[in-house]
Amino acid sequence: MNVQLKKGVMEIVVLSMLRRKEYYGYELVTDISKYIEMSEGTIYPLLNRFRKDGLVETYLAESHNGPPRKYYRITATGREEYEESVREWIQFTKAVKKLLEEGGTPNESN
Amino acid sequence: MNRTEFMDLLRYYFRRVSPSELAEILSDYEAHFEEGKKAGLSEEEICRELGSPKAVYEMYLHEGMIHEQEETQAPGRAEQLAGQAEKLAGQAGRLAGQTLDRAQKAWSESGAPRLPGVLGSASDLLMKLLFCACYAAGFLLFVLTLFAVYFFSGILFPGLSWITLGFFTGFGVFASLALLFTGMEIRKAYLSRRTPPTSGTQEPHGGEPDEADEEEAEEEPEAPQKPEILPDDGDKPAAPVLLIPAAAGRK
Numbered sequence: 001m002n003v004q005l006k007k008g009v010m011e012i013v014v015l016s017m018l019r020r021k022e023y024y025g026y027e028l029v030t031d032i033s034k035y036i037e038m039s040e041g042t043i044y045p046l047l048n049r050f051r052k053d054g055l056v057e058t059y060l061a062e063s064h065n066g067p068p069r070k071y072y073r074i075t076a077t078g079r080e081e082y083e084e085s086v087r088e089w090i091q092f093t094k095a096v097k098k099l100l101e102e103g104g105t106p107n108e109s110n
Numbered sequence: 111m112n113r114t115e116f117m118d119l120l121r122y123y124f125r126r127v128s129p130s131e132l133a134e135i136l137s138d139y140e141a142h143f144e145e146g147k148k149a150g151l152s153e154e155e156i157c158r159e160l161g162s163p164k165a166v167y168e169m170y171l172h173e174g175m176i177h178e179q180e181e182t183q184a185p186g187r188a189e190q191l192a193g194q195a196e197k198l199a200g201q202a203g204r205l206a207g208q209t210l211d212r213a214q215k216a217w218s219e220s221g222a223p224r225l226p227g228v229l230g231s232a233s234d235l236l237m238k239l240l241f242c243a244c245y246a247a248g249f250l251l252f253v254l255t256l257f258a259v260y261f262f263s264g265i266l267f268p269g270l271s272w273i274t275l276g277f278f279t280g281f282g283v284f285a286s287l288a289l290l291f292t293g294m295e296i297r298k299a300y301l302s303r304r305t306p307p308t309s310g311t312q313e314p315h316g317g318e319p320d321e322a323d324e325e326e327a328e329e330e331p332e333a334p335q336k337p338e339i340l341p342d343d344g345d346k347p348a349a350p351v352l353l354i355p356a357a358a359g360r361k
Binding site: 038046048067069070 | 134135138139141142144145146148149159160161162163165166169170172173174175
């Protein structure tokens with residue numbers, strides 16, 4: 001899958017995951033890469049930007065073995081942002097689907 | 111690629127980012143490696159999953175998350191310091207010591223671990239100046255004492271008591287020895303800085319100055335300047351061991 005395409009989708013995917021559960025970095029990254037093939041390292045910049053923009057917040061929690069983990073938790077702003085992004089995404093995919101069906105394959109349209 | 115290589119590459123790409131930002135960025139990836147290790151993955155596997163450090167850097171740029179400083183800032187300061195140090199070369203070790211302190215301060219303030227080349231050579235130069243000055247001063251004091259004792263006793267004050275003379279000679283000799291030993295210590299530190307700690311073959315160089323006398327003090331200034339010269343006074347197999355890390359350090 002195209003890298004640029006994925007970059008846009010990743011934002012909505014990360015927010016969606018955090019909406020259901022609080023993740024620590026490694027857990028979130030590996031969970032996403034189970035479904036979408038990508039460079040795991042590029043999730044961290046995204047998470048840091050979310051934190052800067054106030055979409056997520058972080059806290060440290062002890063782990064049973066090893067040093068404390070940095071957990072990410074979605075904020076109210078983050079939820080709003082997610083709803084908004086989902087609306088846009090649905091609109092966008094609908095439009096693309098329509099274009100692909102009507103304009104994308106001229107041989108079959110007639 | 112292993113963990114160290116991955117982190118080093120990150121450090122390279124983020125070299126213009128402030129030290130505190132850099133530390134925060136790196137901590138995420140250190141933690142990732144730790145978790146991956148606990149999950150039973152090898153460093154190579156984790157690196158493969160993480161993707162390239164360059165992609166990480168580009169993503170940070172893309173997200174507008176990093177603020178790069180002008181790269182010229184810190185090296186400019188180091189060059190200034192090196193220039194100053196050269197001007198001070200004729201002056202006493204006290205001034206050189208002050209400059210060394212300032213160089214070290216600049217070193218720690220500018221997030222220096224990322225700029226070992228320029229700042230490293232500046233402090234190398236200062237250390238070299240210091241130990242040369244110590245050798246020269248020690249030697250000079252020694253000769254002066256001998257001369258003074260000779261003149262005082264024989265020509266100027268023939269009646270001077272031998273106790274006074276003894277004290278005077280003792281003071282002169284011990285002071286000059288103290289200077290020489292100080293010079294040796296600085297030189298030892300200087301050589302160990304230039305020599306990677308891994309190569310055991312370089313140990314003899316540290317112990318060598320035990321027999322330091324005036325002749326060696328005069329030859330010394332040139333010897334440590336070029337790494338190519340050092341292997342000559344060691345044994346032959348030492349040469350490649352020394353040259354490779356030295357070349358890598360310059361890069």
